[in-house]
Amino acid sequence: MNDCKSCNNSNCLIKQTSVHDAILDYHKKCRYGTNSCRTEAAAQLLEQKHTINCKAGQSFIIEGAPIHGLFFLYNGKVKIGNTGTFGKEQILRYTSNGDIIGHRGFGSSESYKIYATALEDSILCNFSNDVIMRMLEVIPNLTFSLMTFFAEELNRSETKVQKFAQMNVREKVIDSLLYVSRKFGTEDGYIGVQLSRREISDCAGTTEEQVIRVLSSLKKDEIIQSKGRAIYILDRNKLQSNIPEGHYFLNS
DNA sequence: GCATTAATTGGTC
């Protein structure tokens, strides 16, 4: 688990690139006496990964704190958001295994504009600024993958802003439920994570009370079911038909 | 069991 070589998190960008192949290749070459500076460097850089155990409720990225490299969620569930004025929170996205966290810190900004808080006990992989920068120099596949990832993220982000502006509260709450369900949900309709009403409203850009009203309305229509914080989607089609066309295939 | 927090409901602007 501490080792990228043996990691089987297929959703991870590092795993998806041919980094692993490069390293395996490197070890093979070592065995046969040939060598490659590039793969050697890549292997050494990957070994400088830090593993962070984060308990539920703990924040490992704090708004305004200095950028500390790039995070990959190895195992767990994390919410990413920021605090507006004052102190309205906006949850920007939820992340599951393999997701990249803190990528917006790249470039000119010297401090995080978002926070990242574990919803459940989570394990994170972290590469420092120096290490990740050198990795991008040394592993072209990783650089390319990250660039593609950024483009997709920007697309999602812009689309979300546009769609959100046109949705009413009910639609935004439902959209948030569908989003969470896509992200964490299980086969039986359980949305997969225990979120407070506030966490749902912070995601939907509304208030706790509105979330409660939408939820009880949906419960009355037997579209969802809930006990405590556990929410089950009984009729996904009906739920989706509540929001304008062309949403559910967006934002991951 | 009491205290604190979260969820719910109703009402006002």
Add this chain to the structure above:
DNA sequence: GACCAATTAATGC
């Protein structure tokens, strides 16, 4: 549809 207040449910100590 946001904000406020009151009530009820859930949870921690």
